[in-house]
Amino acid sequence: MAAQETVDHKYVYDFAEGNKELKDLLGGKGANLAEMTNLGLPVPPGFTITTEACKAYLATGREPDGLADQIEAHLEALEREMGRRLGDPGDPLLVSVRSGAKFSMPGMMETVLNVGLNDRSVVGLSAQAGGNDRFAWDSYRRLIQMFGKTVCEVPGEEFEHALDEVKRAKGTKNDLDLDADDLRGLVDAYKKIFAKHTGREFPQEPREQLDLAIRAVFESWNAERAVLYRRQERIPADLGTAVNVVSMVFGNLGPDSGTGVAFTRDPASGAQGIYGDYLANAQGEDVVAGIRNTVPLQELEQLDKKSYDELLDIMARLEGHYRDLCDIEFTIERGKLWMLQTRVGKRTAAAAFVIAGQLVDEGLIDLDEALHRVNGAQLAQLMFPRFRLDHEFQPVAKGIGASPGAASGKVVFTSARAVELAAEGEPVILVRRETNPDDLNGMIAAQGILTSRGGKTSHAAVVARGMGKTCVSGADELEVDVPAKRFTVGGQTVVEGDVVSIDGTTGKVYLGEVPVMPSEVVQYFEGSLDPERTDDPLVLAVHRIMTHADARRRLLVRTNADTGADAARARRFGAEGIGLCRTEHMFLGDRRELVERLILARTDDERESALAALLPLQRADFEEIFREMDGLPVTVRLIDPPLHEFLPPLEQLAVNVAVAQERGEDVAQEEALLAAVRRMHEENPMLGLRGVRLGLVIPGLFAMQVRAIAEAAVTVTRAGAVAKPEIMVPLVGAVQELETVRAEAEKIIAEVVGDSGVEVLIGTMIEVPRAALTAGQIAEAAQFFSFGTNDLTQMGWGFSRDDVEGAFFWRYLELGIFGISPFESIDRDGVGRLVRIAAEEGRAARPELKLGVCGEHGGDPDSVHFFHEVGLDYVSCSPFRVPVARLEAGRAVVETDGSDSR
Secondary structure, eight states, rough: OOOOOOOOSOEEEEEHHHOOOOHHHHHHHHHHHHHHHHTTOOOOOOOEEEEEEEHHHHHSSSTTOOOHHHHHHHHHHHHHHHTOTTOOOOEEEEEEEEEEEEEOOTTTOOOEEEEOOOOTTHHHHHHHSSSSSHHHHHHHHHHHHHHHIHHHHHHHHHHHHHHHHHHHHHHOGGGOOOOOOHHHHHHHHHHHHHHHSSSOOOOOOOHHHHHHHHHHHHTTTTTTHHEEEEEEETTOOOOEEEEEEEOOSSSOOOOOEEEEEEEEEEEOOOOOEEEEEEEEEEHHHHHHHHHHHHGGGGGHHOHHHHHHHHHHHHHHHHHHHSSSEEEEEEEETEEEEEEEEEEEEEOOOHHHHHHHHHHHHHTTTOOHHHHHHHOOOHHHHTTTTTTTOTTOOOOOOOOEEOOOOOEEEESSSHHHHHHHHHHHHHOOEEEEESOGGGHHHHHHHSSEEEESSSTTTTTTHHHHHHHHHHEEETTTEEEEEEEEEEEEEEEEEEEOOOOOEEETTTTTTEESOOOOOOHHHHHHTTTTTTTTGGGOOOHHHHHHHEEEEEEOSSEEEEEEESSSSHHHHHHTOOSSSEEHHHHHGGGGGGHHHHHHHHHOOHHHHHHHHHHHHHHHHHHHHHHHHHHHTTEEEEEEEEEOOGGGGGOHHHHHHHHHEEEHTTTOOOHHHHHHHHHHHHHHHOSGGSSOOTTTTHHHSSHHHHHHHHHHHHHOOOOOOOOTTOOOEEEETTTTHHHHHHHHHHHHHHHHHHHHHSSOOOOOOOEEEOOOOHHHHHHHHGGGOSEEEOOOOOHHHHHTTTHHHHHHHHIIIHHHHHHHOOOSSSSSSTTTTHHHHHOOEEEEHHHOOOOOEEEEOOOOGGHHHHHHHHHHHOOOOOEEEEEGGHHHHHHHHHHHHHHHOOOOOO
C-alpha cells in the first residue's frame, strides 16, 4: 500500500506540479525541469524535494517530519509510471540525485547517477540493455565512484588512479576500450577503496543509497567550496538547495547513445548559431568534467540526424519561451532524445551585451529589459586590456576560448599553490588536466585557467565565465603532469614558476608574458572608435545599451580628478563634471617643501611667504581643470592632508639629528625642524589636524585656495570658457566650522569675481558621523553636500582602512561577518543609514540642496543603486569607472520603476 503523503507541509513536488517561477522553492534545476515537463518536452519523470526541506534539515540536523513519507509516496508513483521498482534485481529502476539551488552554482554540489544499482541489480540492468554487460558494469563503477566521493567523502583521486591503472594495464588511454571484465574488476577495486575510507561495505540497499544521497545534497549546501562560491558570487547563504530525483536515462549504451550540452547562442561571444559539445557512449559527467574531449555539437547531425533535428527544434522553442540564451543538457538513449536540464545560461560579459541587443532586434525584449540583463561588473570586464601580438609571439598550443580575456602569470598546478602565490602578489595561471569543484579557491586566486581537457561546457569553462576569469580549455597538445609540476608541449617543458600567457578569446597559449593593448570598448569610450563606422557587434551593443542607460538615468555621473589630463579622459568617458578635486594631491612632488614651510611656519612672515609662493601654482592648476571641464561643475575640496604626509618622518629626522650631533656638526636648523615636527606630531593623523581644522588653525591657508579658485574661474571665463566652481569644505563636524570658513570665503569671492558672471557655490563634505546626524543644521550654511563615504565608513565602523584590510578583513569575509568589504560596497544598514538621514534632514532644511557622493563607492554598482534610492543628485568616481556608474544609474531606474519585459 502506498504511503500517505503528509499534507501539513508539502516538501515534495512532482515535476508536473511546478513551473519556472518557483525557483525559491524548487531551485533553478527543479523549476526548469517542471517548466519543460509542462511544455510537453521529453523529460525523464521525477520529483523535487524543496529548499524548505533542506533548510529544515540544516536547522535541526534531521529530516523534517513527514518528508520520508512524502518521498516514499512520490517514489512509488514514479515506480508505477516507469513500470519498474527501485533497484529491482530483475528489472531495476535507477535514479539520479541532483542538487539544484535557486542560483546556478556549477559543480559546487555534484550529482549521483545510477542510484539503485547493487551486486544483484547490475545483472538485471544488463538484461534490460539486451545483455550489454559492459554498460551495466560501467554504470555500477560510476555509482560507486560518485557515491563514494559525493556522499561519503572518499578522495576522488583514488578512484581516478584505479581507473588509470586498469587503462594502463590494457595499454589504452581511452576508457571506452575497457570491456565488461575490465569494468567488473574495476568495481571490485572501487569497493575496496570505499571500504578502506568509510569502514563499511558499499551499501546494497537501494533505498538507503537514495536517502544517503539526498542527505548529502542537503549537507553540501554548507560545504567549504559551496560557501566559498556563494561569497564570490554574492549568493545569500540562507536559500538552501532543492534535490531532484530523476529516473535514469543512459547515454553510455553504445554508439547510438550519448550525452551533451548545448547553448542556443555562443556563450563566449553571443553569436547566433549551433554551439555545444557532444560525447557518444558517455554519461553527463564525462562532458562537464572534461574527462574525454568532446566533438562539436554539429557533428551530431551525421551521427543521429533525427535526434539532432529534434534538439534544434527544442532549443529554438526554449529560447523563445525563456526569451534568453539557454544552456541545455541532454542525453540520447538508443536514438531517443531526453532533456535533462535547461537554464538561462551563464555567458561572458561580451556575450551578455551582444545577446541583449539581439533579443531587442528579435522583438523578444525591450531596451529596458536589455539594460536590466547587463551590469556594471560585466562592462568593467570589457574594459580590460587584450594582448598586443606581433611576429615575436607565436602560440605553442591552441585550445578552446572558453572565457575571454588576456591573462599572464606564473604557472601553478595546484589550487593551494595558486592561493599561496596570489597572496604574495604574484599573478598566476592555474594549469590542470581538468578542474573540479575542489579547485574553486585556486580558480578565484588565479588570473586565468588553462586545461588540457574539456570544452566550452566543462567545469573550468562554466565557472570561469561566471567569475569573469580568462579560461582556455581543451588544449590537448599539453601533456600535463601535476605531480611533477610541469607540462610539455611541442618538445618544450614548462615548469611551475615559468610565465605563460593565455587568450580566452582565441584559445591560444603563449610562452612568456605578452604585452597588452586597450580593449575596443575603451577605444569606443575614448572616442577613437566611432560606433557609426564599425561593424563590431560588441561595440554596437555597448553603444546602444549605454545610450539607453543615459536616457533612462536620473543620477548624474561626475568624476574624481585632480589634473587636467584626468579630467579630459573622464569627460571622454562621459563624466558630467568633477565631483572631487583633491587639492592636497597638487602639493606633492616639487611643491612639498612649500607646504612643509607653511605648516611649520612660526611667524606671520614665514607663513605669508609660503602662501604667496603657492597661490600662482594653485591658480594654474585650477585654470587647467576649468578649461578641460568647460561648462561642467567642478567641486574643489580644500586641502585635507593628514599632516604626516607633508612632514619629515619624526623617527628618521631624530636619528639624523643625533648622528649629526655625534659628529659635531652644526645642526641648529635641523634641531629647530625636529622641535617643530615633534610639536606637530600626531598619534592618529587621520583623526587629527586636517581638513577644516587645519584651515582654521593656519590663517590664510583656505583663503589662498579660495582666491586661487576664484581667480582661475574668472580668467577662464573671460577667455571664453565657462567655469562652474564649487568649493567643498572637508571634515566638518559642526555647522560653526562651516560658517566660519564660508564667511571668509564669501568676502574673497565677492572681491575677485566682480561682474565676471562667475558663480561659486560653497558646500561641505559629509564624512564625519556627527555631520550626518546634524545635517539639518549644517544645511543652513551649505549649498551642497558631498558624501565622503571612505571616511564615513572609517569613522562609522571605527576602522583605519590602511591597517585593517590586510589585518583581519580576510577573516571577517571568511566567517561571513562581511559579505563584501564595506570600503568596496556601501554598508546600507550602518553607513548607508547615515547617508539617508543626512540627505533627508539636509533637504528638509534646504530643499534646493544639491546632494552627491565622491567616495569610490560612487563607482560601485550596488552602491549606485542605493544612492539612486536615497535620492542623491549625482555620484562621482574615478575616470575608469564613469561608464560603469552611467550604466548602473540607468539600471537603477529600470529596476525601481519596472520595465515592459513582455
